[in-house]
Amino acid sequence: MPGFNHLYIPGPTNVPDQVRMAMNVSMQDMRAPDFPAFTKPLFEKVAKVFRNTTGRVFLYPSSGTGAWEAAIQNTLSPGDKVLMSRFGQFSHLWADMAMRLGLDVELIDCDWGTGVPVEQYAERLNADVAHEIQAVFVTHNETATGVTSNVKAVREALDAAKHPALLMVDGVSAVGSIPFDQDAWRVDCAVSGSQKGFMLPAGLGMLSVSKWALDANKRAGYARTFFSFEDMIANNNNGYFPYTPATQLLHGLNTSVDMMLDEGLENIWARHHRLATGVRKAVAAWGLDLCAQEEKWYSDTVSAILVPEGFDARDVISTAYSKYNTSLGSGLSKVAGKVFRIGHLGWLNEGMVCTALSVAEMALIDTGIKIEAGSGVGAAITHFSQTAADATPKRAAA
């Protein structure tokens, strides 16, 4: 189909030109003497994006799912009791993994459209005087429903209960896009992947761990090799890897974290909030509802939008794709057919949001859903115009 494919799924996200250029490389020797001069600063920069100063970062050639598994295998033991909650496809999948890996999962099922039930977590933690719970799991941003949970509040609940459990956070669609502070919140294992806020192709699983997680690693009872911290640490300490790393992606990552630190994390977070607000104003203008049930759950990286009763959101998505060359996110599992999703994270600006909203309008109209053409985009335009920085200095054409 003519024209660019417009990619507004919540990952993979759009890759900046600079990153794409950085990946257009010849291969190199991953055992070369100057390889550490490339990797060691890279590890440090990635840790800065997580705001992790106590521990370290692992970069696996894998996916976010792999990093989930790495977190469990390296800090827990089969049979360990853990506290989890489920309110969407990705929190479901992590819980499913935990159970399949033999953890004793205390699973709190919540409405899809809500997030981590901090009060219930607090209750359980307070009740667990024997400290049987070894880890508490949080899906920071549930990509399936567009819900952001309060990681900080979970940390506060742990601290209030003086509970030593590890805090495990799925930050795949959060880190590098919305506020995340591993140190301040003492997140022990923060999972992410390359294809979201890091603006890279899929292929890297990232795991940023605190020093407490590194301590736990020594007691962890899982058999492990590919994801083993020990092997990684022994090699990473010298700037190398226990097996051939995905150097092409590492070069892309090097550029993307430079760009992120150059823009500034707070600026990135503010940008995501402003752009996401535009999307939400559009949804309101259309007269539609978000899957996220309350404002406190609103995600600044993805919006899951409910279609009215009697319509199938899959028609919106397939129309956008087949008629307008635009990829919107589909509803997964329980919300299949009920929601379509707009990913608004990563390398994003006003014009890109308006593209997504415009195509969504066309697809909604074509599907027979009554909205006023231009209403949503117009609402976003008004918001963006009112909130634009007065003078955005342009960088020189690079």
Next chain:
Amino acid sequence: MPGFNHLYIPGPTNVPDQVRMAMNVSMQDMRAPDFPAFTKPLFEKVAKVFRNTTGRVFLYPSSGTGAWEAAIQNTLSPGDKVLMSRFGQFSHLWADMAMRLGLDVELIDCDWGTGVPVEQYAERLNADVAHEIQAVFVTHNETATGVTSNVKAVREALDAAKHPALLMVDGVSAVGSIPFDQDAWRVDCAVSGSQKGFMLPAGLGMLSVSKWALDANKRAGYARTFFSFEDMIANNNNGYFPYTPATQLLHGLNTSVDMMLDEGLENIWARHHRLATGVRKAVAAWGLDLCAQEEKWYSDTVSAILVPEGFDARDVISTAYSKYNTSLGSGLSKVAGKVFRIGHLGWLNEGMVCTALSVAEMALIDTGIKIEAGSGVGAAITHFSQTAADATPKRAAA
């Protein structure tokens, strides 16, 4: 600035991924024995895009300006009388070149916002019973004002007058985007460049000539070497070039003409018309006027939009650029400050048009021009939704 730069100037246009991939090549020997197996079919495919079966196509490492000069040097002689008209910056520049190269230019100045004055051309041709006029020049699409002229009517005027003058057409922002038929209209020299409908970076000047132009070449009195047809023909006939060709761009061109012929020229023209109509509906919804004075002049590749009295269009353009990372076309020369331009040609679809319109709305609002947010995009959305093909088969992910 974060997010993609949105490029909606009337050239360079957006380069398709496939073309970009094709240009990511190592260098090669332009005298290799298998080089002609690449170039000969390429010449044929480019000629197809021009609909030229009587003559041949020249590919210069240059620009459209270079191809203008090539056309003059190779078919005319200093002092030759030629008929030209001026109604925008690019028709001005070609006339300026003709005068500086020593042609005896009979220049008809027209209102900017109109196009080639066919009736006046007809008059002069009819009056020129001695056939002193050696060539008639037509700027098919005046990129500065968004005006398309009627090449076919000029051919008819020539034929009605039984006048043997050559028909020289500047098709830089026309060929490959709007209807162009070199054979049917017997265009003798059709000039184009790589960075418009051909969807490539700038760097190639294209000149497609009829057999009558090749005949004229034998009599042409200009000294010439770099742009010489003779040198090109002697080498191109064997699949080679008289000097090192820009092989990287030729590889891109090979891919882009394949894409164009694959989509089909009529389909491309229809797509441009449909998308341009969306832009014009947006302009109307804003309550603004085009620089093109009548519908018959409307260009399907670029719209020059007048800002109301009391405003400076440069503010709209600089706002779009500095606040919204979007490149709109500026007003040139006489219309500087009066118009901003939206390029809508090349690798384009509905979502891309809506991007340009959305940013234009933000920039207009920020500049203080009263428009209703969403009105223009909404009008385009309605148009696109009403006119979308029912089932656009997707090509497999490539």
Next chain:
Amino acid sequence: MPGFNHLYIPGPTNVPDQVRMAMNVSMQDMRAPDFPAFTKPLFEKVAKVFRNTTGRVFLYPSSGTGAWEAAIQNTLSPGDKVLMSRFGQFSHLWADMAMRLGLDVELIDCDWGTGVPVEQYAERLNADVAHEIQAVFVTHNETATGVTSNVKAVREALDAAKHPALLMVDGVSAVGSIPFDQDAWRVDCAVSGSQKGFMLPAGLGMLSVSKWALDANKRAGYARTFFSFEDMIANNNNGYFPYTPATQLLHGLNTSVDMMLDEGLENIWARHHRLATGVRKAVAAWGLDLCAQEEKWYSDTVSAILVPEGFDARDVISTAYSKYNTSLGSGLSKVAGKVFRIGHLGWLNEGMVCTALSVAEMALIDTGIKIEAGSGVGAAITHFSQTAADATPKRAAA
């Protein structure tokens, strides 16, 4: 340093331009309706490279190490007795993994420079009348020592003993380069990675399994999620993946397997044998020895070359790298300092081999090792000249 880096390690190998171009892509939706039209033929083509018609192929975003783990987790159970042998760093690492994952490893230690001890394997299999051995492991090509083992003979030993154990083969530096026939040898799990014969960047772990391995999967007792066959199969059957696949690499893989099947596997094997023979003739001309102790062990993908007593092979390697911008393979573990390695696999031709040999000569001379300048390259040149195909038809410049 000026000039290209010459990469002659046994992986990552040199990436063809065509593959590099294919990876220069924008991101795409891995849940799009036309994604299976891309992935399903891809799975089939990869299976053809393995010559696997009974089972299927898994493509993990990981590394060869990950595929090793996937093979074990999905077909065996903790405590299972397996037969392995160790004669180099990579056979060591796989055995180490097996032990750490809790298998009961019967490990035969062999001289480094030899390969899988087929006779001893046969003995153990014949002796194992109770069929306690669940799997037999073979490192097809030990990359550390440049030794190729006889997979077919192990299959014959299994068959002769009428032993039902699974045959697990590490084909990381073998598949796609030297003769490999999963069907004929009934290999149950064939492990490979993207960065060797597949001529891609690192980042994909490949596992090609027979139908017997798929049967074993149903009984396999390991907890697994990331590498789980079940999750992969459920999704791959529809052309999708259980988590975000590395689409950039999949596009590269699509191109590289097309190139491989286009060249023809037998032709690729013959090419590797001819080029490797040139390397071995050079080594002989230098008066040096291979680590591989007998001709039957010679690897056609990598040569590990012993330096004379009193010299440190690391000096050769660091000289090649720091003075001549060339990456040679280092000696690992037991053979560190004793060998340097030349990788000669993947996208390779005569000129590339001569590059590696020329630089090796400079580095040897600089290190003080007495060789005659030009002797090795000359021997290779003579071999290549004598064995070159008479008429290699060139493909058209693409």
Next chain:
Amino acid sequence: MPGFNHLYIPGPTNVPDQVRMAMNVSMQDMRAPDFPAFTKPLFEKVAKVFRNTTGRVFLYPSSGTGAWEAAIQNTLSPGDKVLMSRFGQFSHLWADMAMRLGLDVELIDCDWGTGVPVEQYAERLNADVAHEIQAVFVTHNETATGVTSNVKAVREALDAAKHPALLMVDGVSAVGSIPFDQDAWRVDCAVSGSQKGFMLPAGLGMLSVSKWALDANKRAGYARTFFSFEDMIANNNNGYFPYTPATQLLHGLNTSVDMMLDEGLENIWARHHRLATGVRKAVAAWGLDLCAQEEKWYSDTVSAILVPEGFDARDVISTAYSKYNTSLGSGLSKVAGKVFRIGHLGWLNEGMVCTALSVAEMALIDTGIKIEAGSGVGAAITHFSQTAADATPKRAAA
């Protein structure tokens, strides 16, 4: 054919990865307000490569041939008397152009294999007391025969004669590779192209002019537009161009001149001399002769090698190409069939030279020319080993 194509023609040369990455860009607005922040430093850096501080540099979307024409059109007038010499295909072509453009060419024909006849030039200049000669032309490096002329000596002859003629130098295969000093030698027009020492694809013609050339421009009588200094100056002074520039190549150029200035011009020259010496030692070891008749003519960027009587050099070249995927330079015009050429300029190191020499040996042997296999490469290896810098600090993997 498998493996990299080995490109050892004297241009296009091999493009560094960094440059290739820099050209993998989206298009941009060449009238954007921040475009000058990119172009103005670029002009300055290019001028540094020419060592031009008195005048300025013009960057045309064209080729070296275009820059030849630009030099003539902008500084001379039809009928002007000029002094030229011819001793190879490229000095021939420039003279041919000068004559076709109507200059009164006093042409000294020299043996192919020699260079500019400085003594004869001096004679004519001394004899020209009326200063009728308006310009003296020098082909600095005759690419067809591998001959470098003495530009400095020509300047000295001009000065000794107190002759005001302009000094026009074709530096296409010289600038950026061998010593060139526009200021010191007061070269008035120095022509170059992107695809040689600048390590870029073809597509840019470069013309670096002195202030005396800029003065001459005011008197120049040629009609001109595309190559007009005036139009360029008016726009370049503000950082823009009179027509759409080839921004993709400009980005590549920006990177390549950074790399050149970073390596240091003297270091680049020394590197070329050292590598070229290796080639010449190989030629001597083969028992063959260069086309360049004396050492003083030896070119450090290209060697034209004579094949023995009774052989056709075209067989060597076609064998290298069709059997070994290697591009060697062919003999042009008078020396067709008599020489094959090895280009050794640009992004080059020892291993690359050895590649070219090794393939040349195979092709010579296959053609039936008696040389000892390994003799030439061995001689080069010995030279490189003896002259290698002790410690070449590696830059970090970038």
